[in-house]
Amino acid sequence: MTDINSVVSEVSNLKQRLDQAQLSYRDASLKSRREIVILKRLITRLVIACRGINSELDERLESIRHELEQPTDISKLIPRLAVIERLVNQQADIVHKQNLRLNQKIHQAGETLSRHRDLPVQLRRDLRAVLNHDSGALLDNHRRILRLLELYERTIKLGSATKATHAADVVEKSTYHLELVAELQHLITEIDFNGEHGNQLIEIKSQLNNELDTQQLTKIQFQVLRLILDATLYERQASQSFLNNINSDLAELHKDSHQTADKSYTLHQHRSELDNELSHVTQQLKVSLSDNTNLEDKRPTLHAAANEIDSIVERNIALQERERALIEQQQHNEKQIQQLIQQTHSYRQRLHDQEQSMLRDSLTLAYNRNAFMDRIQHEYHNWKRYEYALPVALIDVDSFGEINSKFGHLAGDKALKIIAKNIQQCLSDTDYLARFSSDEFMLIMPDCDEQTRNKKLTNIREAISQLPFRFKDQNLSISVSIGATLFEGNDDHHVVIERTVKALASAKSAGTNRLIWIS
Template sequence: MTAKYNAASDVSELKLRLDQAQLSYRDVSLKSRREIVILKRLIARMSVACKGLDSELDKRLDILRTDLEQNKDISKIVPHLAQVERLLLRQTSTHSTMERLSELIRQSSESLKRIPALPVQLKRDIHDLLSQAPDSLHHSHQQITQLFGLYDRALKLLTVPVSIERESRSKDDDLQQKLCNELQQIITELDAEGESGEQLLAIRHQLLAGVAPISLVELCLEVLRLALDSFIHERRHSQKFLDVISGDLAALEQTTRQTADQGQALHKHRSELTAELGQLSDRFHQALSQYTNLESWRGAAHALDTSLKQLVERQRSLENREQALLEQLHYHQNRAEHLYQQTQNQHRQIEDLQRRIFLDPLTRVYNRAAFHDRLEHEYRRWIRYQHPLCLAVINLDHFGDLNDTYGFQAGDKVLKIIARTLHQHLRDTDFIARVGNDEFMLILPDITEEERHRRLSGIREAILQLPFRFRDKNVTVSASLGATLFDDTDTPAKVIERGQKALASAKHAGRNHLIWIA
């Protein structure tokens, strides 16, 4: 019994010791896992902090971090820890590195300060940067970052004037080109004849070839002078016509009034003559009833005969006066017809002038002023009836190169033929206008989607197939088209802008394209 009791006591003691050993092992295991987690976090942060300092150190830290994540045996990780430690010891000599960085920062800052025309604030920022002595490598890196920022500000300050000058020059060039195009359009719409027309045509050719800004100003003044001369000439011509008409009308009014007075006097004399004839007739009838034989009536009859002859003479005088009055009235009628003919001729001239105002003199299609007038009309119809209304913009590709290569006369010929071709492909209800040097606009009302696409595609193909030949060379001309439809709350200005965007897309797509923008 004693032996069994002793054995049981030993077993209990061993069990207690085993439990204590298990608890100790568990505590050590938990502590080990915590230390491994801390080590992993330390290695990860060290990898981030030391990234880029040394490629070998980056490589060893990555291997160490991977081994820890894979929970490898610590004994196998220790050699890597020793290598990392050795590499870190090699990186601890940062004092000389900081000195080199500080010297570079100082030299770069001094070089930056010597740049002329730097703002006072920028110089003050450089001074503040130099006044801070770096106390760590991190501080040195911050100073380098600040120095880069100062360099960037200085470069911007030095290059902005150049950029502004280039941008200003670019804007000036664009403005000059726009003014040239506007002046060409004004010359086209003036459509002057004679010597003034020839001078304006010569100016247009100069603008097409390109002019200097000062020359553009001179040409503007010349166009203004020619337009003013043409206006003065037209005004003098109109004033002369009005003076002639006014004089003729005044003379006609005076003679008509005299003729009317003469007619009234003639009417009065004829009335008196009629009254005297009535009295003479009464006397004759009294004599017939009073006298029974002719011999006794002869004396009275003689007096009646004398009175009758006087009345006849007066009647002849009245007839002569009537004849003169009729001739005068006929003369007045001729003068009135002549005045009417003159006014009709002047009216036709005014109509022709008005027609020329709305027609492009080169292509004989409508011009930009007529286009805006017609677009406003079609826009109001669209608002009322909501029928499909299409706007298309056509621009010739590389037209400037054609002018430069073959001359402006060739370009004018191309424009005339293409305008005629466009007109042939349109309906009577469609509208075409030349709104720029080589740009046309079309208005297509009441047209289905299939028909407008077919018509515009046909126009593009027809232009491409036109046979041009200049200087014994076959020349092909293409056109880019941009089209859109009126929709919802559109206005003419919005639709024109959308059509221009569609045209720009067609140009960007490689030219000779038709682009729709809804």
């Protein structure tokens, strides 16, 4: 029985040791598999990183990577890994030496390039930045070489492509020339000066329709600038003169009014004195006539009273003349006041017209960009306060550049006028239309529900697409693309404008005569 117990005990111990051995073997197996995975990953990365550096190294790494894909004993690969380690060390020494030489060549090439004549200042700065950035890393030096090659290419283009550059410059200058002429014409149209300066600007605008060389155009630019400065100075002097005249006239009127008031008071006093004297004489006559004495005895008294009455009448006539002169002076003052009122009203109306011309686009009569920016900021604050729907749309004329290039700028201006007028006819009184750029219009539709705003924008597209345009005996149909959005969440007016631009870009990329809403 004891022997059986001892045997059972020994078997139990053996079983425990066997279980422990199995666990150890399983752990070792898992560890081995993990190591194989890590080794496989390392070899794969080495193959990718070292590819193209050394052909023998490439072959050996690829061979080991392939064998790791198959069940194999890692210990058999150790000698081959040692060979790869030796090759890698050798290659590292070679790379280090090549990197030193490469760094030296970069400095030599950079110094050579820096001695190039007429090298632009910005290019010199870029070259200096490349040379000052020493690095022991091969990748950094490769980047420096690429940068150095770019600088070489720029230098060669500056020095050797003179004829081609000149031809390109001629084309570019020609395009710039036309754009400048158009901008000057638009500027002269925007300016609202009267008199000689305005007439001269109109003459210059007509000259811009002729073919002008660069020198003539430059001269015209200075003429326009000088006329604007002179006209501004003239307007300022005219305003100052107007104010001085108004002040002088008001001072004169104040003086005359004060004198008239003094004269009126004096006349009133004299009139009171005459009335008192006349009353006194009348009373005396009544007393004399009431007596029963002979009138012959009263003759001297009556004669004296008559003389006194005559004197009073003469003095009264003189007072009437002074009153008439005073009335004429008052009438003259009143006319002056009316003239001042008229002058002030005319000047105020002119200022109002100038203010409107500053807010309105002179071609389309829609509001201009500056006015739009003020209005949308105002609407933004109202939207923040009252939280009503606030849609904004950007309307762009499709292929407008082709109209200008094919039929001329006058045809383009005519088209813009008609388009702006038709857009305005599709809007309500509370809507706000502004010319945002050459062929773009911004539209604000405050407190407009979804159905109404969609209907308005659809009506705009349909109305313009149905307009009959005719240029140079050619019938032409014009359409517009519209990008629209709403104020939402934490939007401000800048964000909304950017979103309308994106919406318009999406609409134009989809074709012509499109409407796209984005949020």
